[in-house]
Amino acid sequence: MERINELFPRYDENGRRLIKAAYDIAAEALKNNTRGNGEPFIEHPVAVARIVCDEIGLSAECVAAVFLHEATRFFPETDIVSAKFGNDVYTIVDGLNKISTINPKDTRLEAENYKKLIVSYSRDPRVTVLKIADRLEVMRSLDMFPKLSRERKILETMMLYIPLAHQLGLYNIKSEMEDIYFRYAEPEQYRTITNKLKSTERDRQKLMTQFIEPLKQKLSDEGIAYKLKVRTKTALSIYKKMQKQKVPFEGVFDVFAIRFIIDCEEDRETEHALCWKVFSYVTEEYESDTKRLRDWISNPKPNGYESLHITVKNKEGSFLEVQIRTKRMDDMAESGLASHWSYKGIRHEATLDRWLTAVRKALESPLGSEGDPMASYYEDDLLALPSKEIFVFTPSGELRKLPAGATVLDFAFDIHSNLGIKCTGGRIGGKAVSIKEKLKTGDIVEIMSGKNQKPSADWLNFVVTNKARTKIRQKMSEAEFQKAADGKELLGRRLKNWKMELDDETMNALLKKLQYKTINAFYAAIGDGIVDVADVKNHINDIRSQNTDQSKETEQKAVKSGIQQGKGTDDILVIDAKNVRGLDYRMAKCCNPVFGDDVFGFVTRTEGIKIHRMSCPNAGRLLEMYPYRIQKVKWSENPSTGNFQTGLRVTAALEPSVINEIMDIVNTFRASVRMFNVSENERYGTYDINMKIAVPSNLELDKVISQIRNLKNVIKINRI
Numbered sequence: 001m002e003r004i005n006e007l008f009p010r011y012d013e014n015g016r017r018l019i020k021a022a023y024d025i026a027a028e029a030l031k032n033n034t035r036g037n038g039e040p041f042i043e044h045p046v047a048v049a050r051i052v053c054d055e056i057g058l059s060a061e062c063v064a065a066v067f068l069h070e071a072t073r074f075f076p077e078t079d080i081v082s083a084k085f086g087n088d089v090y091t092i093v094d095g096l097n098k099i100s101t102i103n104p105k106d107t108r109l110e111a112e113n114y115k116k117l118i119v120s121y122s123r124d125p126r127v128t129v130l131k132i133a134d135r136l137e138v139m140r141s142l143d144m145f146p147k148l149s150r151e152r153k154i155l156e157t158m159m160l161y162i163p164l165a166h167q168l169g170l171y172n173i174k175s176e177m178e179d180i181y182f183r184y185a186e187p188e189q190y191r192t193i194t195n196k197l198k199s200t201e202r203d204r205q206k207l208m209t210q211f212i213e214p215l216k217q218k219l220s221d222e223g224i225a226y227k228l229k230v231r232t233k234t235a236l237s238i239y240k241k242m243q244k245q246k247v248p249f250e251g252v253f254d255v256f257a258i259r260f261i262i263d264c265e266e267d268r269e270t271e272h273a274l275c276w277k278v279f280s281y282v283t284e285e286y287e288s289d290t291k292r293l294r295d296w297i298s299n300p301k302p303n304g305y306e307s308l309h310i311t312v313k314n315k316e317g318s319f320l321e322v323q324i325r326t327k328r329m330d331d332m333a334e335s336g337l338a339s340h341w342s343y344k345g346i347r348h349e350a351t352l353d354r355w356l357t358a359v360r361k362a363l364e365s366p367l368g369s370e371g372d373p374m375a376s377y378y379e380d381d382l383l384a385l386p387s388k389e390i391f392v393f394t395p396s397g398e399l400r401k402l403p404a405g406a407t408v409l410d411f412a413f414d415i416h417s418n419l420g421i422k423c424t425g426g427r428i429g430g431k432a433v434s435i436k437e438k439l440k441t442g443d444i445v446e447i448m449s450g451k452n453q454k455p456s457a458d459w460l461n462f463v464v465t466n467k468a469r470t471k472i473r474q475k476m477s478e479a480e481f482q483k484a485a486d487g488k489e490l491l492g493r494r495l496k497n498w499k500m501e502l503d504d505e506t507m508n509a510l511l512k513k514l515q516y517k518t519i520n521a522f523y524a525a526i527g528d529g530i531v532d533v534a535d536v537k538n539h540i541n542d543i544r545s546q547n548t549d550q551s552k553e554t555e556q557k558a559v560k561s562g563i564q565q566g567k568g569t570d571d572i573l574v575i576d577a578k579n580v581r582g583l584d585y586r587m588a589k590c591c592n593p594v595f596g597d598d599v600f601g602f603v604t605r606t607e608g609i610k611i612h613r614m615s616c617p618n619a620g621r622l623l624e625m626y627p628y629r630i631q632k633v634k635w636s637e638n639p640s641t642g643n644f645q646t647g648l649r650v651t652a653a654l655e656p657s658v659i660n661e662i663m664d665i666v667n668t669f670r671a672s673v674r675m676f677n678v679s680e681n682e683r684y685g686t687y688d689i690n691m692k693i694a695v696p697s698n699l700e701l702d703k704v705i706s707q708i709r710n711l712k713n714v715i716k717i718n719r720i
């Protein structure tokens with residue numbers, strides 16, 4: 001009982017006994033349950049009960065219902081009847097238990113739908129208020145929830161609970177939930193504004209001191225006892241003003257308000273007279289903006305809020321908001337209806353009943369409509385929905401976040417890549433739609449699929465998510481590589497039957513003649529039937545026939561200009577890059593030299609001189625073991641117009657788009673792909689890419705390597 005007395009001192013002895021009985025039942029039922037941070041779960045209903053008591057001011061029966069609801073929600077078999085709590089308590093508990101079963105999917109994340117469901121489960125307005133108190137406690141404890149659960153609760157709060165608290169006149173709760181939402185949704189903006197508020201705190205205190213100085217004597221002469229407070233706007237309110245007025249933090253005039261709290265007898269006539277007297281002194285001293293006068297003394301808000309608000313301009317031209325109220329009014333504003341527990345008699349009951357009547361009426365009226373009793377008291381616009389995101393549900397109620405403009409196909413890929421690949425359409429609210437249908441927040445989407453469905457390039461024109469675009473490209477690349485493999489295998493078999501070989505030069509001429517940029521595209525065209533393999537034979541014969549006469553002339557030039565004997569002590573072989581297939585030398589395949597590389601020659605017994613790079617893996621062994629067979633070599637001074645094949649090995653992140661990016665870079669320069677092989681390294685989660693490209697010189701090769709190395713998903717690149 002000691003803890004109950006400490007937690008709920010506002011209630012009388014009977015009220016505390018009622019709460020104690022409910023607390024004991026909940027503590028026993030929930031003794032093995034813990035929260036995300038390891039604390040006993042009973043601390044959640046305790047915190048909610050404190051909000052209900054101290055911040056809203058409902059009865060002891062409502063507090064007892066909070067404990068009994070948590071006990072029976074988890075353990076429906078819990079006996080709460082034998083304790084004879086009374087019909088009011090049981091009605092509230094039943095309503096809370098029913099509301100807790102509402103799936104956000106059933107509301108389509110629309111506040112009006114949610115409100116209708118709540119009313120259909122329980123017309124007692126206290127049930128709704130208790131549910132909002134429960135959500136406020138959850139928002140205060142967000143850090144203990146895992147990331148996905150936290151994001152879902154933030155979204156539900158913004159879409160459902162904040163509009164509801166707004167309509168029911170629970171302004172302090174609404175503002176706090178908005179501020180918590182802001183802290184998690186826009187952490188950088190939140191930190192910026194809160195830090196600026198801290199840094200300007202002294203300035204606000206100085207303004208308050210300057211403001212009251214000329215009024216002190218007048219108020220003292222009238223015998224008015226008062227206290228001054230600085231009330232600062234919430235970070236979100238300031239942010240919304242900045243956005244709406246398109247100004248920086250410094251451009252928001254009403255960042256804070258100066259509040260007069262008058263200490264006087266609790267008599268409405270006396271209170272009103274003193275508030276207006278202070279008002280007259282303030283407006284005599286400072287220029288006021290009558291358009292911004294808010295008189296909630298003559299006409300209190302339905303939740304009991306009373307105060308005078310006026311905006312004035314000081315001598316420096318700064319605008320200040322001034323609030324004037326009595327101590328009783330301030331207690332009401334700060335603690336809500338809870339302050340009335342300290343008063344006895346009809347006044348408390350009448351105020352509470354009047355507010356609950358307004359809540360009941362608000363639940364039955366559309367938000368902001370003429371029938372809404374709170375409509376004329378809304379101080380700020382509701383929190384705007386995220387414009388760059390939408391939130392949709394699976395048929396089972398799972399919530400998915402997608403960028404604005406996302407389609408049924410994006411949603412299918414978001415669920416699973418295989419479902420996206422096979423997607424043929426969807427159903428939204430039971431109505432069949434195409435894969436291009438754009439989704440909106442609250443849609444319940446069911447995906448339809450077909451085993452014969454295949455992605456097409458057209459899909460890339462309407463999907464918006466990176467995952468969908470990446471998976472579509474990956475699947476199309478896989479199909480392209482499969483066609484290329486089929487085409488290569490088919491052409492290989494035919495060449496064998498024809499007793500023909502397809503060397504690099506002929507292949508290069510063939511690609512140029514048929515206008516294919518890469519060898520893979522050429523093979524894929526054969527595999528897809530676009531190029532008739534029988535025609536390839538004719539093209540090869542035509543190319544070789546045209547080159548027959550040219551080859552003799554080329555060989556003669558190679559003999560004349562390709563090899564010249566030096567006159568020093570060491571002969572130097574000078575290579576003309578235009579004729580790399582000359583009779584007396586060839587490029588070593590182990591290191592694939594390119595024009596401009598630092599090279600040397602090695603005299604073989606049967607294949608003439610082979611040119612190796614100085615960085616060749618075999619160079620050290622050859623130079624050490626066969627120094628007498630080493631030939632000094634240099635390139636001719638003429639720029640290269642020929643092509644050299646060289647190999648590259650690339651390690652990249654497992655991101656399919658990187659393959660197309662590498663291909664695009666090669667095609668950007670004076671280079672062409674001769675071979676491209678990709679394998680997945682499951683152990684390290686990377687692509688291992690081996691490729692051969694043809695380039696005119698090492699300068700062009702360096703450009704290709706540099707650009708590929710700079711790609712976001714490339715881990716490393718080596719020349720082989």
